[in-house]
Amino acid sequence: MGPMPQRALLYRRPSEPSAINIVFDRAVYLVRVRRHRQARRYTLRIHSATREVLLTMPPRGSLRQAREFAEKHGGWIAARLDRLPQPAPFAHGTLVPVRGVDHRIAHRPSARGTVWIEETHERLLCVAGEAPHVARRVRDFLKHEAKNDLEAASRKAAATLGVTVRRVSIRDQSSRWGSCSTTGVLSYSWRLILAPPFVLDYLAAHEVAHLIEMNHSRRFWRLVEHICPDLTRAKTWLDVNGSNLHRYGQQHARR
Numbered sequence: 001m002g003p004m005p006q007r008a009l010l011y012r013r014p015s016e017p018s019a020i021n022i023v024f025d026r027a028v029y030l031v032r033v034r035r036h037r038q039a040r041r042y043t044l045r046i047h048s049a050t051r052e053v054l055l056t057m058p059p060r061g062s063l064r065q066a067r068e069f070a071e072k073h074g075g076w077i078a079a080r081l082d083r084l085p086q087p088a089p090f091a092h093g094t095l096v097p098v099r100g101v102d103h104r105i106a107h108r109p110s111a112r113g114t115v116w117i118e119e120t121h122e123r124l125l126c127v128a129g130e131a132p133h134v135a136r137r138v139r140d141f142l143k144h145e146a147k148n149d150l151e152a153a154s155r156k157a158a159a160t161l162g163v164t165v166r167r168v169s170i171r172d173q174s175s176r177w178g179s180c181s182t183t184g185v186l187s188y189s190w191r192l193i194l195a196p197p198f199v200l201d202y203l204a205a206h207e208v209a210h211l212i213e214m215n216h217s218r219r220f221w222r223l224v225e226h227i228c229p230d231l232t233r234a235k236t237w238l239d240v241n242g243s244n245l246h247r248y249g250q251q252h253a254r255r
């Protein structure tokens with residue numbers, strides 16, 4: 001099951017902004033706006049993994065009414081976001097797990113280089129350069145590390161099963177940790193680098209096994225278990241901690 005049918009019903013007029021800002025209690029919230037071919041009224045929902053606020057409106061609705069609707073429900077938006085895991089923006093002082101181990105982001109504006117790890121009394125993720133670039137640099141670094149680890153884990157799993165991985169791509173998808181195309185391209189969420197290595201290894205085993213079995217049959221799970229005997233531990237870890245990984249790199253509502 002994919003999100004395709006829903007996507008076909010959602011659209012935006014070319015001249016329309018994709019999002020509006022609303023203010024509630026002195027905080028600014030970004031609200032994404034979409035029209036839905038079958039919508040009769042204005043609705044709001046929160047996508048908990050990404051903390052995105054989505055407003056759906058009828059085909060003939062107006063942006064002015066959409067804004068009024070979102071502003072009227074500003075209290076609801078604020079309360080719902082408040083109940084979600086608090087965002088951990090990539091900024092000086094934030095604790096970020098790398099391969100399951102906490103690292104504190106340390107901004108070093110006058111240092112040379114980009115991003116590197118230092119181990120003093122605590123593990124530091126040091127970032128050079130100006131403050132506005134810190135978040136992007138941390139994200140780029142984590143994506144790069146994720147790609148290295150996931151490529152290595154995928155190739156190792158593929159060698160065990162005697163199959164070939166065409167390509168490994170790293171994405172920022174919130175709906176799934178990994179996927180496997182019929183053409184042999186494996187895609188993974190970069191956030192797996194935040195999880196302990198046994199979780200990343202399990203995901204690689206899972207997607208590589210799909211190169212042989214494009215389903216979740218018994219035979220598929222036997223293949224996964226063959227590469228990754230620890231799969232129950234990894235699946236449990238993801239069930240318990242997976243949604244928490246989405247809070248890293250997210251911004252707070254602006255005040």
Ligand SMILES: [Zn+2]
Binds near residue numbers: 206210215216
């Ligand atoms: Zn699967």
